[in-house]
Amino acid sequence: MNKTILATGLVFGVLAVILGAFGAHGLKKVIGPEEINTFETGVKYQMYHALFLMLLSALPNVATTVKTTVFYLVVFGLIFFSGSIYLLATNVLTSFDFKKIGFITPIGGTLLIAAWGVLLYNVLSRK
Secondary structure, eight states: OHHHHHHHHHHHHHHHHHHHHIIIIISTTTSOHHHHHHHHHHHHHHHHHHHHHHHHHHOTTSOHHHHHHHHHHHHHHHHHHHHHHHHHHTGGGSSSOGGGGTTHHHHHHHHHHHHHHHHHHHHHHOO
């Protein structure tokens, strides 16, 4: 599982760099500064959690079940949180109104918070 967590963290990291560059260079001509700022928020959280997964894979005293739970919370949290932010920030470029699915952003944020909370609880309850 550690290899999967590490590889996923690395993939999320690579994608964050690519999306960050795309936002900084490719999107500036087609969306406004506020939308660029929103897009960058998604990139930041994706990179933070890519690093979090890399750290998680290296923690020696965390049970595999806890790592697996945190892993899935982060993966789905990022897809919902950052993914919806990317879609909302680029909403003007499509015919679909992504504001209709904007409710998934806080669900993703809650999953990310839960991931941190599960790991914190595990560390604090360990003897």
